[in-house]
Amino acid sequence: MKRYNVQIILAVALAILAYLAQEEIIGKYALSVLMFMGINVILSTSLNLVNGYMGEFSCGHAGFMAVGAYVSSVLGVMLFAKDKVFGPALLDPSLSIWVFPLIVIIGGIAAALAGLLVAIPSFKTRGDYLAIITIAANYIVISVVENIDTIGGARGFMGMKSVVKAMGKTIDMPWMPIWVFIFTILSVWIIRRFISSTFGKGVPAINQDEIAAEIMSVNTNKMKMVAFMLSSGLAGVAGALFAYILGYVNPGSFTILKSTEVLVMVYLGGMGSLSGSVLSAILFTLLLEALRPLQIIKWVVVPFLLILLMQFRPEGIMGNRELPDFFPRLKRFYAFKD
Amino acid sequence: MKRSLVKSTLLAAAFSMAAVPALSADVIKIGFNIPMTGDIPKVGESSKLSAEMLKEDINGAGGLEVGGKKYMLEFIYEDNEAKAESAVTTALKLIEKDEVLAMIGPNSSKQAVPAGQVADDNETVMISPWSTNPDTTLDRPWVFRAAFLDPFQGPVAVDFAAKRFSAKTAAVLYDLSNDYSKGLAEIFKADFEGKFGEGSVKAFESHGTKDQDFSAQLTTIINAKPDFIFLPDNYNQVALIVKQANQLGWSGPIMGADAWGSSELMELCGDLCKGYYFSTHYAAKGAKGATKEFIDRYTAKYGEVPDDVAALTWDATRIVLKGIQQAGELTGKLSKDREAIRDGLSSITKFDGITGSMSFDEQGDPVKCAVVVKITDEGEFEFTESVCP
């Protein structure tokens, strides 16, 4: 019984969330903040895989997010909506509930393939040189999107709202919060499983000493490829959800600025701490919303607070530890690592 | 475990967020979804200054009269950081938490398109002063705009250039990442080539939003020897481009679009921009009546001539206020009042704004005239010609 505790708690939480959203007890504003929070959690945990556990410095996460967002948007609109470019819907809208998760995952897979753009050079190139490759990859993705006029170029692409509405029409439920919740939990779970698996232990091994890892029969190239593709794939999932929440995507939303925002979340939480990333993504989103009344000053105060935090905790909120290290009783529920 | 703990505390927080104070009776709240930080802070600042002036006017006169009762105005300014996702949460916050009757902004289409979706879904009137993307208002009965669309402005520039410069060939330099600039450039190109034949646009060059050096593009353009250059760009980049074109030996005419229309243009560009033309919403020099009064008062109050965003925000806000007055009376019930305002807005047949008189078509887009102005040697924007749809 005990080993199902987490699953039960999560399922109950999901049910409560769905109920609250459905009955509109929790407002749409709060709900949208919660959804962006979930997306930030996916982004920061997935980047932590590369930047924290593997010890590389990737600054192009938003590029992969863009790939996922665009691929899933185009696919969804093609299948379930009438569009100027892609013609009438190919499938019956009532199927959208079943196909939507697939669309999100396909977006993730496409982003994972785009991750090869970084993964393959990473065999030879390392450190700050690899950082530039990730930045270049981000710029390349944006530039490609801007140059494809069928998906709107700089004007952006829309029509995803009708897919979301089609889901709501089939079964009347708040689908977007539910999917964001599920995919957030799923991606944290995947990363946690990956990191604590025997195979995944190769990732921190590369961080510690790449040559030693190689000698210990870790296939470092394969390891890097898997880590980069998993990380960028999850970023793609986040991008797909992001696109469906907004109902509109635009290359300007995925620039290097977005990437640096994710970077900040990762290091704020602590390199190589999964619960740290989750926590910092939540805190960061809340902080930005809570300080809205400050207007322009907000962007002076927020970085200032973060600098102060760095001075007092120079290894981020959690360092490389996990929550149960601080609150041992949590281990009964979820350890975040083995 | 921790995750659900955090979620539940958040839910608790969300509950408290939902419990907002009831709408006080004699206040009309209008939300502004504007970019005060991010790429285009000046746009947000102009919007805010212009709205503040309008608010002082009306509140100074005892408030806005709706159905025989005076209401004070309360404007709520929210920063959307020039980001799409932030514009969405901002819109939701204004609509739900602040319970505004109507929303002004966002200004650039990147934010206005998704925020328009939110406004339409939540049945709140939104009017974007500056967005030119057709998608912002398309099939959205709750969304309006105050600026004219690119498909109208592009041909204005073509016809004017053909007449004034007797141009047979043209070159275009535009901002690839800015959908306003790109859309206008493409419409201009299509229209120009339709009139003067394939290849009459000799160079069609682009740059990025934050670029500061345009020498390579300008070298290509100048070598193509066009009759004039069409420059649908924001004024800050216009200043740089014109200067660099000059340094590379360009002496022909340059023509621009409404994003040139800022007092800062002359400050940044100096003598180099004098003698050029651009199409815009109104001519500052020789303006009469309400337009002149607005310009004079704005200039006296803030020490700068209002730019097109300021003028359009002024008009957009006044349109909303007029819509509220048309609604007849306010019941205090949000959804009912919002609907009344929308009906009031759609029923406006003719609105005399400072950017010209306009009416709304079925999409919520304004039907109004464009003017072409000349930058005089005194640095003023002088009326040259007016083009009506």
Added chain:
Amino acid sequence: MESLVQNILNALQWGSFYALIALGYTLVYGVLTLINFAHGDVFMVGAYIAFFVSTFLLTTLGLPGWGVLILAIPLTMFFTSLVGVTLERVAYRPLRRKGAHRLYVVITALMAGLILEHANLAILGASRKAFPSLIEEQVYNIGGVVFTNLKLGVIFTAAAVFVLLNFIVTKTKIGMAMRAISYDKFAVPLMGIPIDQIIVFTFILGSSMAGLAGLLFAMSYPVLEPYMGALIGWKAFIAAVVGGIGDIRGAFIGGFLLGAVEIMVVAVFPSTYRDLIAFSVLLIILAVRPTGLFGVARHTKI
């Protein structure tokens, strides 16, 4: 043919700015292995300082343009280096003392850059500033190739700065100390080298170059705004790394290379593909030469 020569000149001018800013990145990196992401914003602050110094000298003291320029160069460099040193003292040094991972210092630098941008926005407002023209610009036209005295001045200054910095780093004692710190941070203090002073000196050098670049940039592109340093800062960082970060020659060559790639891509291909092609070229360069053009591969001992 003329347009090729013209574009080479354009590329040299644009590359000069990348090179000047990249030098600041590379100097700090060479000593501390710290990517000082605030450097682009220090450059922005430099441009604003140049603006205030020049307007003050022009209007209050009524000096002629050339006199203002002569005074503004050292003043701007001085004040900008103060900003750089303050950053180092307030934000980076405490972290270094605590032995934080270098990437946390990098994030601190990012945050410091954000503070500089938005403090500027909050204090000075969103209006852009027009930089006053200090020297009479002459447009020369030789056989269809057009250039100005300012353009030549910028290119010449960048070259002079490179020669000077290269001399300081390779030929002087303090330069030797700088290289020594990057070689071994623990042994150097034992040799009696004041490590903090050397680091401060490095920041002074880097920031004053950013100040100089800010002044020249403001003269060439006279529209100042709070975000002007962000993009050019990133690109200069890219230039520094492509050249081989930590190496003065690398930063210099990398800056000109990036400038040349950006300009030439526009000249040859449709300009909408500029970013796509330019960054693909950089990606290929780094994939083929994993430590940049001049970077030395550090062999890991087992």
